[in-house]
Amino acid sequence: MITPFYKSPDRNFTLLKGDCIELLNSFEFQFDMIFADPPYHLSNGGISVQSGKMVSVNKGVWDKSHGIDADYNFDKEWLSACRNKLKDNGTIWVSGTYHNIFSIARCLTELNYKILNCITWVKTNPPPNLSCRYFTHSAEYILWARKSAKTPHFYNYELMKEINGGTQMRDVWNLPAIAKWEKTCGKHPTQKPLSVLSRIILASTKAGAWILDPFTGSSTTGIAANLLGRRFLGIDQEEDFLRLSKARKEEIIDVVKCSEYIDRLQKQSKIFQESSQVVMDVDYQYTAELPF
Numbered sequence: 001m002i003t004p005f006y007k008s009p010d011r012n013f014t015l016l017k018g019d020c021i022e023l024l025n026s027f028e029f030q031f032d033m034i035f036a037d038p039p040y041h042l043s044n045g046g047i048s049v050q051s052g053k054m055v056s057v058n059k060g061v062w063d064k065s066h067g068i069d070a071d072y073n074f075d076k077e078w079l080s081a082c083r084n085k086l087k088d089n090g091t092i093w094v095s096g097t098y099h100n101i102f103s104i105a106r107c108l109t110e111l112n113y114k115i116l117n118c119i120t121w122v123k124t125n126p127p128p129n130l131s132c133r134y135f136t137h138s139a140e141y142i143l144w145a146r147k148s149a150k151t152p153h154f155y156n157y158e159l160m161k162e163i164n165g166g167t168q169m170r171d172v173w174n175l176p177a178i179a180k181w182e183k184t185c186g187k188h189p190t191q192k193p194l195s196v197l198s199r200i201i202l203a204s205t206k207a208g209a210w211i212l213d214p215f216t217g218s219s220t221t222g223i224a225a226n227l228l229g230r231r232f233l234g235i236d237q238e239e240d241f242l243r244l245s246k247a248r249k250e251e252i253i254d255v256v257k258c259s260e261y262i263d264r265l266q267k268q269s270k271i272f273q274e275s276s277q278v279v280m281d282v283d284y285q286y287t288a289e290l291p292f
Helices: 020-024 068-084 101-110 157-163 194-204 220-227 239-253 255-269
Strands: 013-017 031-036 047-050 053-056 086-096 114-122 139-146 172-174 210-213 231-236
Touching (some): 013 220, 020 068, 020 231, 031 194, 068 086, 068 101, 086 101, 086 194, 101 114, 101 139, 139 194, 157 194, 194 220, 210 220, 220 231, 220 239, 231 239, 239 255
Parallel strands (some): 013 231, 031 086, 031 210, 114 172, 210 231
Antiparallel strands (some): 086 139, 114 139
16 A cells, blocks of 8 residues: 655645655556656766855765666666556656766667657756866756657647747757746755756646656656646655655645746746646546555
């Protein structure tokens, strides 16, 4: 019997504490979309720059590398568990850097996913390269894949074209980094901006869809999902991150705060257009419920 760490009063935002592989293999339910920001296996004593200061790149024990083979086997195992939790026409998005994204692509291919795109997210404020011996690392990559090569997936082509000023949206996205108003409840060390997750969700789901994040962290995926009228399940092993996720959800339960977030997103990244239908109040009466 699974007991949620948190389930919001509107039942549209649920958090589970534990190992995502074990939990995903313990219940029956399928999602319309999955977004995963897995460990990049980079917390091994390096240094970087943050706010003009030299800092350690170590994020926590969960981000440490256990060797090439072990890291690869871990990625393949959680991607396999996720595949079983996708609807036949569902899609998965996986973010990474050059350190892990090629291994992720190999896992996806071996598990019979069909890779659709590799999005390059160009950051507006990347940290400088301290050694001055390499190009500055200024991008992350997001692989988009569908569950089956033969079953069509949903892509909101017209909306993406509209957001992009009337032309086809390309696979290079220039979107802003995290704004201060996204960190009012605290900050996760690898927190993604709402602008990126909002675009992903609008591109690949319909209103009322169920979205899963197996490494939920601060649950940017869930906040974006709820702002856009989607339902969400997030999983994480770290209780501090789950408490942060809960606080962020409770912040937007307030209708005024929710509207404020929508307005700020629009000003920040022009994610919505006047003719875009952003659903604030969705009738979930006929949508499936989680089995816990």
